[in-house]
Amino acid sequence: MTKNIYVQELRMKTHSIVIWSLGVAAIVILYFSFFPSFAEEAALINKMMTQFPPELLAAFGMTNLNITSVLGFYGLVFLFVQLCVAIQAANYGVGLVSIEETELTADFLLSKPVSRSQILTGKLLAALTGMAITNIVAWVASFIALALFNGGQSYDTGTLVLLLAGLFVFQLFFVSVGLIISLLVKRIRNVTPYGLGLGFGMYVLSAFSGIQGDVKLEYITPFKHFDPNYIVQHNTYDAPLVVISVTVIVVSLAAAYWRYIHRDIASAT
Amino acid sequence: MNVITVNNLTKYYGKARGIIDVSFSVEEGEIFGFIGPNGAGKSTTIRLLLSLIYPTGGSAAIFGKDVWKFGTEIRKNIGYLPSEVFYYEGMKVIDLLKYSAGFYDGDFTERMHELAEYMELDLKRRIEDLSYGNKKKVGIVQGLLHNPKLLFLDEPTSGLDPLMQRKFFNLIREENRRGVTIFFSSHILGEVQRLCDRVGIIREGRIVEISDIRTLQENNYKKIRITAPDVEPDYFALPDVSNLHAENGTIKFFFKGDINTIVQKISGIRVKDVTIEEPTLEEIFMHYYER
Numbered sequence: 001m002t003k004n005i006y007v008q009e010l011r012m013k014t015h016s017i018v019i020w021s022l023g024v025a026a027i028v029i030l031y032f033s034f035f036p037s038f039a040e041e042a043a044l045i046n047k048m049m050t051q052f053p054p055e056l057l058a059a060f061g062m063t064n065l066n067i068t069s070v071l072g073f074y075g076l077v078f079l080f081v082q083l084c085v086a087i088q089a090a091n092y093g094v095g096l097v098s099i100e101e102t103e104l105t106a107d108f109l110l111s112k113p114v115s116r117s118q119i120l121t122g123k124l125l126a127a128l129t130g131m132a133i134t135n136i137v138a139w140v141a142s143f144i145a146l147a148l149f150n151g152g153q154s155y156d157t158g159t160l161v162l163l164l165a166g167l168f169v170f171q172l173f174f175v176s177v178g179l180i181i182s183l184l185v186k187r188i189r190n191v192t193p194y195g196l197g198l199g200f201g202m203y204v205l206s207a208f209s210g211i212q213g214d215v216k217l218e219y220i221t222p223f224k225h226f227d228p229n230y231i232v233q234h235n236t237y238d239a240p241l242v243v244i245s246v247t248v249i250v251v252s253l254a255a256a257y258w259r260y261i262h263r264d265i266a267s268a269t
Numbered sequence: 270m271n272v273i274t275v276n277n278l279t280k281y282y283g284k285a286r287g288i289i290d291v292s293f294s295v296e297e298g299e300i301f302g303f304i305g306p307n308g309a310g311k312s313t314t315i316r317l318l319l320s321l322i323y324p325t326g327g328s329a330a331i332f333g334k335d336v337w338k339f340g341t342e343i344r345k346n347i348g349y350l351p352s353e354v355f356y357y358e359g360m361k362v363i364d365l366l367k368y369s370a371g372f373y374d375g376d377f378t379e380r381m382h383e384l385a386e387y388m389e390l391d392l393k394r395r396i397e398d399l400s401y402g403n404k405k406k407v408g409i410v411q412g413l414l415h416n417p418k419l420l421f422l423d424e425p426t427s428g429l430d431p432l433m434q435r436k437f438f439n440l441i442r443e444e445n446r447r448g449v450t451i452f453f454s455s456h457i458l459g460e461v462q463r464l465c466d467r468v469g470i471i472r473e474g475r476i477v478e479i480s481d482i483r484t485l486q487e488n489n490y491k492k493i494r495i496t497a498p499d500v501e502p503d504y505f506a507l508p509d510v511s512n513l514h515a516e517n518g519t520i521k522f523f524f525k526g527d528i529n530t531i532v533q534k535i536s537g538i539r540v541k542d543v544t545i546e547e548p549t550l551e552e553i554f555m556h557y558y559e560r
Contacts, residue, residue, distance in 0.1 A: 004371040012357065104355035108411070111319045111349040111421075112372040115341045264282070264322040267312065267353075 001114045005122030010129055013092075017130040020088045021137040024081055028141040029148075031077045035070065036151035042068035059207040061229045070146060070155035075228035077145075078163055081138055082170060082223060083203050088134060089171035091195030092127040093178020096120075098188040101266045116261045124175075124253075131171045139164050159235050166226040166237065173222040173245050174199060176252035183259045187266055219244055270297045271333075272419055272450045273318065278327035280313055287313040288474045290327070295452060295467075300445055302465030302482070303454040310474040311454040312352055315421050318452075319349060331419065345373065348417030352424040352454075354404035356396035362407055363392040366414060373415040384410045387440065388433070402428040409437065419450045426460055438464055490523040495535065496542040505534065523548070 038045055045068055049057070057063050061079050066072040097120065100106035109119065142164060146155065178198055182188050206223030209216075218224035218241060225241040273295040280287035288310035295301040303311055316322050318329055320340035329336045331343045357365065362385075370377040385392050390406045399407070405428045412420065422441070426434045441464065445451055455461050461468055462482060469479045490511075502515045502522075509526030519542075524531050528545075535543060 001372060004368070008368050012359075103357070104351070104353045105357055107316070107319075107321060107349070107351040107353070108355050108369075110321050111344060111347065111351075112369070113341050113343075113345040114372060118341075262323070265316075267316060267321075 001112075002118045002122040002125070005109075005114070005119055006126050006129075009123050009126030013126060013130045016088075016091075017133050020084065020130075021134045024084055024134055024138050025141040027080050027084065028077060028138065029145045031080065032074060032142075032145040033149050035073045035149050038073060039068050039070075039151035039153060055211045058211050061207070061223075061227060063229065064233065065229050070150050070153050071159050071232045074142070074146065074155075074160070075163070075232040078142075078228040079223075082167070082226070082228070083199065085131070085134055085138070085167060085171050086174050086202060086222070087195055087199035089127075089131055089174035090178040090198040091191055092130065093175035094182045094188065094194040094198070095191040096123050096127060096175075096179050096182065097260060098182040098191065101187070102189055104267075106265045107267065110265055117257060120257060120260050124179075127175055128172075131168065131175065135164075135168050135171070138167060156235065159232060162235070162237070163228055163231050166231070166242075169242070169245060169249070170222050170226045172249045173225075174202075176249045176256065179256045180252040180259070183256055183263065271295065272297045272331065273301075273452065274330045274333075275314075275318075276328045278314070278317060278329055279325045280310075280317055280322065281325045286310075286474045287325075288317075288471070291471070291474075291476050292327075293469050293476060293479055295450060297450055298445070298448055299467060300441075300451040300453060300465045302461035302468035303452060303471065304456065304458060304461050304468055305471035306456055309456075309471045311456075311471060312423055313474075314471070315349075315423050315452070315454060319344070319347070319421065346418040347421065348412040348415065348419070349421045350408045350412040350423060350425050352427075354401060354408060354428075356404065356407075358397065359395065360397075361393060361395055362390065362399075365396060365407060366392070366411060369411045370414055375415070377414050377416075380416070381410065381414055384413055384440075388436065400428075402430060402433065405429055406433070409440075413440070413444065417449065419452070420444065421452050421454075423454045424456070425453070426455070426457070434460070490525045490548050491528065491531075492544075492546050492548045493522055493524050493531065494542075494544040495520045495540055497538055497540040500538050500540075504538065505531075507531075507534070 046066075049062075049067070054063065057065075060076070062076065065075060067076060100109055110116070142160065146160065178195060181194065181198065185194075188194060202221040203223050205217050205221045206227070209218055209221070209224060222245050225238070225245040227238065230238050271294045273293075275294065276292050278291045279289050291310070291314060303314065305311055313322070317324055318331060318336055320337050323337065332346065334343055336343065366381050366385075370381065382392075388406045388410060390403065390410060396404060396407055405425070409425065412422075420441075426437065429437060438460075441451060441453075453461065453465055465482055467479070467481055470477050495505075496519045498518055500520065502513055502520045505513060505520060505522055507530070509524055509530065511523045511525070513520070513522040515521070
């Protein structure tokens with residue numbers, strides 16, 4: 001039963017998975033291909049960076065970031081990758097069950113001999129598969145980009161792995177929070193505003209928190225939990241913040257299952 | 270044996286009324302008509318029985334099992350045609366039907382082609398490109414595909430042309446002959462009259478009457494029209510006559526009582542034309558609607 005739903009959901013997502021994956025690959029490779037020219041002018045660039053107001057650098061997560069090093073520059077690219085996959089995951093989460101209710105297919109699907117938890121599991125696994133594929137593409141594209149455009153500099157592969165490994169958990173945050181939001185809102189007519197709002201909103205919160213130097217906002221946005229700048233500089237995760245992410249994921253998913261199983265399925269009228 | 274048993278079922282959406290204190294039962298093999306104006310609570314009742322929504326109070330059982338506890342198991346033998354048409358973006362008819370069949374044990378390929386051919390449904394087209402009536406057909410085939418023992422039809426004929434409606438009714442009768450129990454919800458009395466054995470009338474969320482279609486008609490009024498130019502309507506002013514009036518030289522009234530009385534009365538005058546007919550369900554039920 002779950003498999004039937006999984007296959008169907010994955011088929012419906014194929015298009016979206018391909019587009020997001022290509023998008024991520026393009027960002028990584030195109031953006032990072034500029035690195036050699038940056039590295040050549042290292043002295044000039046570093047001098048220029050000191051001219052920028054610290055608030056601006058903070059907003060782009062560039063505080064103390066050495067963008068003339070391979071990983072420093074990659075950290076900057078990675079922030080854009082994060083933004084992309086955040087919106088992807090938020091869209092998947094918000095749309096997971098709400099689409100069925102806007103397109104009236106919920107009555108079709110839920111009158112089949114499947115339990116609601118089977119439905120949610122099938123759909124969730126399909127979304128996770130889509131995210132995993134995008135993740136794999138991000139890994140491959142990153143390794144290729146760094147191999148091709150490292151400008152002759154060496155870098156710690158361990159840090160790169162650390163950055164990329166956090167990406168899936170980072171996405172889990174958005175898919176599960178998006179899902180629980182969609183189940184708490186009375187009716188979602190269009191997924192995109194919610195998905196964009198959640199993904200981009202969290203990014204803005206993180207940038208804002210950087211400008212203000214206000215630590216409180218770090219607690220809720222995964223852009224801080226998995227801050228590439230922090231990971232590059234410290235070569236480790238900010239463990240307590242990662243724990244917050246994982247906790248939010250677990251609580252959201254548990255609440256989503258409970259809520260979906262007990263809710264009234266909205267009808268057309 | 271009862272296939273459906275509903276006891277004091279109540280559903281409120283927040284403060285809005287869904288249904289109140291609804292009780293009825295449907296026996297195995299019968300075609301039960303569920304009739305009422307739009308917004309009376311027909312879809313709410315069906316969606317409760319499919320456990321799409323949860324009740325505020327009361328209980329319901331299908332095949333003797335609690336609807337909400339054993340929903341997944343019960344639904345193996347249920348077919349449902351939703352009142353609203355639906356489609357998954359970009360999906361072809363055949364893909365949807367295969368997806369639907371995938372939820373049940375067995376191979377339904379042959380039946381799928383039979384049903385689609387009978388309902389004149391093109392399997393290769395995208396559902397979103399179909400007309401309303403053709404989308405409705407997709408719903409019908411999807412609901413019948415897995416040989417369910419109980420069928421819920423929620424306003425099934427809307428959007429179907431008369432020819433298709435007839436084919437659909439024949440299909441439903443055929444299913445019924447094979448022992449399938451049918452719960453037929455509609456606001457069109459004529460089609461319920463054509464198809465159903467028993468009927469429940471729902472109005473503003475409450476059941477107002479459950480009865481045999483035949484008893485309803487037999488115990489009721491005869492509709493009589495007499496064209497007799499030389500006779501005043503008052504000639505028929507008898508205790509058993511109601512709604513007496515004349516229209517373009519034709520006297521019209523309802524009669525309830527010993528039919529011989531009225532036949533003798535008519536034989537006493539010179540008439541041009543006489544019609545005595547059963548009132549339609551529409552006319553019988555009118556007083557349930559307009560209260």
